[in-house]
Amino acid sequence: MRSDTTGFWTPVALSADLPAGTVIPARMAAGTIALWRSQTGHIAASADRCPHRGMSLSHGFVRGEVLSCIYHGWSYGRAGNCLRIPAHPGLTPPDAIRVVTHDVRDTGGIVWVASGIPAGDPPDLDGFTPLRSLTADADRAALALAAGAQADEDGRLVTNIAGQDLCLLLADQPEGRTLIHVLVRSGSDAAARIAASRSVERLRRMAESASHKGGVQ
Incomplete structure (x- = not known):
């Protein structure tokens, strides 16, 4: 936390x-x-x-x-x-x-x-498994608005895109960028993993576009 x-x-x-x-x-x-x-x-x-x-x-x-x-x-x-x-x-x-x-x-x-010295261990990922990482030229707030969900104190943002549960781990980067680690439900097949990757790429584009224009539409 x-x-x-x-x-x-x-x-x-x-x-x-x-x-x-x-x-x-x-x-x-x-x-x-x-x-x-x-x-x-x-x-x-x-x-x-x-x-x-x-x-x-x-x-x-x-x-x-x-x-x-x-x-x-x-x-x-x-x-x-x-x-x-x-x-x-x-x-x-x-x-x-x-x-x-x-x-x-x-x-x-x-x-x-x-x-510093964290109060406890890293957060539990609750049945999600890592898929990939990518960087967005947008801050956490823009990504949260694009996803329609809020990240918790640990940077976990759980959302559902096109019927698929995703967990995004958001980490602040220099110059207002955000590192996104994409996690899918454990046991997801290849098709679901590909769909999740494409969904997050679209979400990133939405957040970046909104950041450059000054807000998510």
């Missing part, structure tokens, strides 16, 4: 979009983070900036259980501590060299990242 004092969870990616041994940039309202999964499947999230020269860590690479910067190879563990500096192989990096990390959960096919 969103709270100014305890923090909140943001859905940043589908689990399927982050295979083992990869790192991707993930965007939150406050900016971009580096989201990575180790070779054994553990997920970590950190500030997207190497303390050495400021290179984006999301441009780096994962080897085993560490994330390495693409520039000079400084390597970091999931706790954010620097583990290796290639130019000084005999040096044990001081604990002061580290990147800021965020609590992260991989549940229900969604990767959630914490801002």
Whole structure:
């Protein structure tokens, strides 16, 4: 649940979009983070900036259980501590060299990242399964108006389009954009999944058009 004092969870990616041994940039309202999964499947999230020269860590690479910067190879563990500096192989990096990390959960096919300290776990998805993600050049309010439903405090918007129940997880992005994670009822067949994807694309176009014109008709 969103709270100014305890923090909140943001859905940043589908689990399927982050295979083992990869790192991707993930965007939150406050900016971009580096989201990575180790070779054994553990997920970590950190500030997207190497303390050495400021290179984006999301441009780096994962080897085993560490994330390495693409520039000079400084390597970091999931706790954010620097583990290796290639130019000084005999040096044990001081604990002061580290990147800021965020609590992260991989549940229900969604990767959630914490801002602050959330009061509880990420929300239950209530029988829905992830389908795809897309970004809208519109804010939550425009998407809610286009869908004819309101999102709750966790960004969940449950609606019915063309007779099909959909759950949209909405995450604020920089510059007034919104990341939409589309979920369908568990067990939906291929035809239903295709129809859901097309329905949300139409909803996105409606919200974007309304945002540019100043309101949903």
